[in-house]
Amino acid sequence: MSTDEHLDPIPDSFILQPPVFHPVIPYGTTIFGGLYAGKMVTLQGVVPLHARRFQVDFQCGCCLHPQPDVAFRFSPRFYTVKPHVICNTHQGGLWQKEIRWPGVALQRGDSFLILFLFENEEVKVSVNGQHFLHYRYRLPLSRVDTLDISGDILVKAVGFLNINPFLLYSPRLEVPCSRALPRGLWPGQVIVVRGLVLKEPKDFTLSLKDGTTHVPVTLRASFTDRTLAWVSSWGRKKLISAPFLFHPQRFFEVLLLCQEGGLKLALNGQGLGATSLDQKALEQLRELRISGNVHLYCVHC
Structure with a gap:
C-alpha cells in the first residue's frame, strides 16, 4: 500500500461555491453538491421601498414547466400592517399547508443579512444576526439542488458556506x-x-x-x-x-x-x-x- 493511500481524501463538500454579487432578479443558480446537513446559504440585500413580497426557494430541479418541487420557501410579505413571513413546501404540483411567522425584523427600505443553516431535520433562519425561525423538512434535503430568488428584492450578494461535519475531524x-x-x-x-x-x-x-x-x-x-x-x-x-x-x-x-x-x-x-x-x-x-x-x-x- 502506498503512502498516499493512508491519507484521508478531502470531501467534495469541502470546496466552497463562489459567492455571487448583484445578481439580476429573478435569479436562479445550481447549488454545488446540493444541500446537506451543515451547509449555510447567506443572502445580503435591501428591501425596496415599494416592496410587497419576495421569496427564496430551495428547489428540487430548475425547470420552469412544470414547476419543480420546492423543499423550502421563505417568503417575507410587506403589504399587510405587520410584515410577516410565510414558509411552505411545494410537492407534486400542490402547495402544502403554509406556516406563518410574525414579527420579522424587516421593513421596506431596510438592509438585511439572512442566513439559512441546514441541519439534519430542519433549516434555521436568522435575520440580521438574530434567530428568527426553524422549519422541519417535508421533502428529503438531498433532493435540493437549486436556489431561486424572485419578487421585490435587491440582492447585493449570495454566499455558500460549508460548515461540514468532516471539518471537525x-x-x-x-x-x-x-x-x-x-x-x-x-x-x-x-x-x-x-x-x-x-x-x-x-x-x-x-x-x-x-x-x-x-x-x-x-x-x-x-x-x-x-x-x-x-x-x-x-x-x-x-x-x-x-x-x-x-x-x-x-x-x-x-x-x-x-x-x-x-x-x-x-x-x-x-x-x-x-x-x-x-x-x-x-x-x-x-x-x-x-x-x-x-x-x-x-x-x-
Missing part, C-alpha cells in the same frame, strides 16, 4: 501559522483560510509580510469591540463597514482575491470590499502569517 494547524509566498501575489491568485473561532476569543489577524519582515497590510478582527479592519504598515486603521461575521465557536472562511490594485475580501461568502496595494508591493509579499484565538483547518495560498 480534519487535522488542525498550529497557531500562529505561517505560509510562504515564493512568488508574491499576482492578479487572480486566491488565499483561502478556514477555521473555527474559539470559545472566548480576543482577536484574529492575517498579516502579509515582504522579504524584510515588513508588514504592508494586516486584516484584524477584534472580538472586544466587534470590528474588522485593514491595518497598514504605519499603523493606520481602516474599519470595514459590514456586519461582524466572526462568532465564538462558529466556523469561518476568509477569501482574499488578489486583483490589480489590491486585495478583495470575502468572509463566509459575503464580499466585504477591498484594500488598495500597488502591484509592486503585492509581488514583494513573501509570507502569510495567521494568529489569534482560532483553530485552523485549511490555509491555501
Whole structure:
C-alpha cells in the first residue's frame, strides 16, 4: 500500500461555491453538491421601498414547466400592517399547508443579512444576526439542488458556506501559522483560510509580510469591540463597514482575491470590499502569517 493511500481524501463538500454579487432578479443558480446537513446559504440585500413580497426557494430541479418541487420557501410579505413571513413546501404540483411567522425584523427600505443553516431535520433562519425561525423538512434535503430568488428584492450578494461535519475531524494547524509566498501575489491568485473561532476569543489577524519582515497590510478582527479592519504598515486603521461575521465557536472562511490594485475580501461568502496595494508591493509579499484565538483547518495560498 502506498503512502498516499493512508491519507484521508478531502470531501467534495469541502470546496466552497463562489459567492455571487448583484445578481439580476429573478435569479436562479445550481447549488454545488446540493444541500446537506451543515451547509449555510447567506443572502445580503435591501428591501425596496415599494416592496410587497419576495421569496427564496430551495428547489428540487430548475425547470420552469412544470414547476419543480420546492423543499423550502421563505417568503417575507410587506403589504399587510405587520410584515410577516410565510414558509411552505411545494410537492407534486400542490402547495402544502403554509406556516406563518410574525414579527420579522424587516421593513421596506431596510438592509438585511439572512442566513439559512441546514441541519439534519430542519433549516434555521436568522435575520440580521438574530434567530428568527426553524422549519422541519417535508421533502428529503438531498433532493435540493437549486436556489431561486424572485419578487421585490435587491440582492447585493449570495454566499455558500460549508460548515461540514468532516471539518471537525480534519487535522488542525498550529497557531500562529505561517505560509510562504515564493512568488508574491499576482492578479487572480486566491488565499483561502478556514477555521473555527474559539470559545472566548480576543482577536484574529492575517498579516502579509515582504522579504524584510515588513508588514504592508494586516486584516484584524477584534472580538472586544466587534470590528474588522485593514491595518497598514504605519499603523493606520481602516474599519470595514459590514456586519461582524466572526462568532465564538462558529466556523469561518476568509477569501482574499488578489486583483490589480489590491486585495478583495470575502468572509463566509459575503464580499466585504477591498484594500488598495500597488502591484509592486503585492509581488514583494513573501509570507502569510495567521494568529489569534482560532483553530485552523485549511490555509491555501
